[in-house]
Amino acid sequence: MTIERQLIYPRHWPAWLVIGLLWLLAHLPRPISYALGAGVGNVFYRFAKDRRHICEVNLRLCFPELSDADREVLIRKTMRNQGIGLMETLRVWFLAPDKLGVEFELVGGEHLEIGEDGAGVIVLGTHFTSLDVSGTLIGYKYPTDSFYRKHKNPVFEYILSRSRGRYGEPIHRRDIKRALRRLREGRRLYYLPDQDYGRKSAEFVPFFGVMAATTIGASTLARSGRARVVFAQQQRLDGGRRYRVEIIPLDNFPSGDPAADARAINALLEDNIRLVPDQYMWVHRRFKTRPDGEARVY
Numbered sequence: 001m002t003i004e005r006q007l008i009y010p011r012h013w014p015a016w017l018v019i020g021l022l023w024l025l026a027h028l029p030r031p032i033s034y035a036l037g038a039g040v041g042n043v044f045y046r047f048a049k050d051r052r053h054i055c056e057v058n059l060r061l062c063f064p065e066l067s068d069a070d071r072e073v074l075i076r077k078t079m080r081n082q083g084i085g086l087m088e089t090l091r092v093w094f095l096a097p098d099k100l101g102v103e104f105e106l107v108g109g110e111h112l113e114i115g116e117d118g119a120g121v122i123v124l125g126t127h128f129t130s131l132d133v134s135g136t137l138i139g140y141k142y143p144t145d146s147f148y149r150k151h152k153n154p155v156f157e158y159i160l161s162r163s164r165g166r167y168g169e170p171i172h173r174r175d176i177k178r179a180l181r182r183l184r185e186g187r188r189l190y191y192l193p194d195q196d197y198g199r200k201s202a203e204f205v206p207f208f209g210v211m212a213a214t215t216i217g218a219s220t221l222a223r224s225g226r227a228r229v230v231f232a233q234q235q236r237l238d239g240g241r242r243y244r245v246e247i248i249p250l251d252n253f254p255s256g257d258p259a260a261d262a263r264a265i266n267a268l269l270e271d272n273i274r275l276v277p278d279q280y281m282w283v284h285r286r287f288k289t290r291p292d293g294e295a296r297v298y
Helices: 010-026 030-047 049-062 068-094 131-141 154-164 176-184 217-225 258-275
Strands: 103-107 121-124 145-148 170-172 188-191 202-207 210-215 228-237 242-249
Touching (some): 010 068, 010 154, 030 049, 049 068, 068 154, 103 131, 121 217, 131 188, 131 242, 145 154, 145 176, 170 176, 176 188, 202 258
Parallel strands (some): 121 228, 145 188
Antiparallel strands (some): 202 210
């Protein structure tokens, strides 16, 4: 991608200055970047009170068996991982995968191959703090399209589109027709089904035993795009030196029952979270939308 002429006008220089500072941070040695991210996460814990509260509520609902002390330890670790994930994202923006200085273990990569039937593959990612690194390392070997939300600042939009476009086509989140067309052409699509998008196109199914509004978008895309669906289970290991992603195929998906499909996805997500509970983004309001008659939890 070439830089559009308007992006070098003086009014955009402050944004380019910020980009320059982020570029420098991204090029720090990996151990220093990891330590800095952990420090940023500690600052989040101390000052991001709203997000810390959301994290506390989510953990209290999902892990009622934890003592107050154990839950507080998990909150601290979760916020710390938020900062680590932020620094990882910067590195992904500006560095090639082979320059990240990490080991990558991909288990079940054969499930990402496009078969003789030419069917596309929907890769279900989830909001772990290692999401950007794991997604990039998958896309490096298996180019994968992804949905995105356009950034309001044109300079940041340029940088983000440039980063995303290295490993697949960035598709605006509202351009469902484009995504379906790409799937029918035998492409891969990275899709995140684990946030609360409201009641529209959602089913209330259990998430750690709590009813949660869960999108049925994966079922819709798989059916209309005639695509197979796999789940990408992810972990950051050895202090950020190694990442493990296991590709798990979903059988009989879509099943014809969107609620059953949503339950299947949540069950896989729960299994992944139990492996590394502090690496999940508990700072999102997962239970924002409540069933009729239930009180708000945040």
